Amino acid sequence: MIKRPKPQKFRLRRTMMFMNAQKPGLIKDAYIYGADSIILDLEDAVAENQKDAARFSLYQALQNVDYGDTEVIVRINGLDTPHWQEDIRCVVAGGADGIRIAKCESAQDVLTVEEHVLAAEREFGVEEGRTLLMAALESPKGILNAYEIVTASDRMFGCAISGGDFRKSMHVQIEEGGIEMLSARGQMLLAARAAGVQCFDTMFPYLDDTEGFQAEVIQNRKMGFDGKSVINPKQIRFVHETFAPTPKEIAYAEKLVRSFNEQAESGVGVYTVDGKMVDIPFFEDARRVIALAKACGVYKGDL
């Protein structure tokens, strides 16, 4: 019986890899590819008449497969289906780290899930508050309500846009440069940062279009995302490399932190580094960059 450590609300989540919970061949070794998180799927990947089988398979995997440091999230069925309540009982009893709420559209959706999660934690003797939540925003309404959604519960660690459903509801296709989802991505990022939670981009569906995939990942990083959903192990490495701070960013952050320590001692608040004005917010961001570099395993310095 595997006892997973208590989930951390804030941790590195550059990649979240989707796995069909009904396929034993996938879930047994899902952790070996090195994604930061895996999402075992009870929703769209599982056929309607196999929802029950997927839960037994999920429960036994959660109880018996050692996923190590890989975070284990489960995507449950939508609140408009007959499946989500049993999904929650199964996930909580099995001891997964968190739940991804599919098609989340309002704070009320989050509160409904949270109520059932709490009931399941009590039913199965799981520490109250252990099970984390994240919201998948898949509709214009979900995007417009992003802030109320991500602030609806203390369990909420972040939100992700789900491109497939979202693009359909907007009558658009994937476009080079991502203009079709630009405002939705931007709005979701604003909401997540305002709430102090993480923000994740949708998966890129064309496995053979390396160029398109890489362009999207680079844009994700530039926009300020914390990570991205992936659907194939071969997508992991590029995302991890792209989301890690560059040597140049790390060197600059180190310089800032060191100079700040010196300036603070002599009572100076705002000053210049390499000809650029810096003050306290820069210092905080520099510390974030160094912490991220450490978490990504690319930091070699001594700060």
Next chain:
Amino acid sequence: MEIQKPAIAGTLESSDAQIVVEPFTDGIQLSIESSVMNQYGRQIKATVLETLEHLGVKNGKITVNDKGALECTLKARVECAVFRSCGASEKNIPWGGVVR
């Protein structure tokens, strides 16, 4: 639990197992076919029987077609098939109780 009607769970894909359960009145009749029979036949049998015992299944005809499933997969498939045979696989599963 009592096997009330024939039920099936699992697939014939690699790393999976397909379990068929059928009503039977005279104890457990187990037949196993496996792609790894020589190495793991005894272990498969033990896992299936143990899972049935946890579920309190005393009678039933159980057919296992194993394609190299892990123990946890075998358990999940047996459990699902038995709950399906009772029409009880969709909700209020006793997770951590007889399903363990």
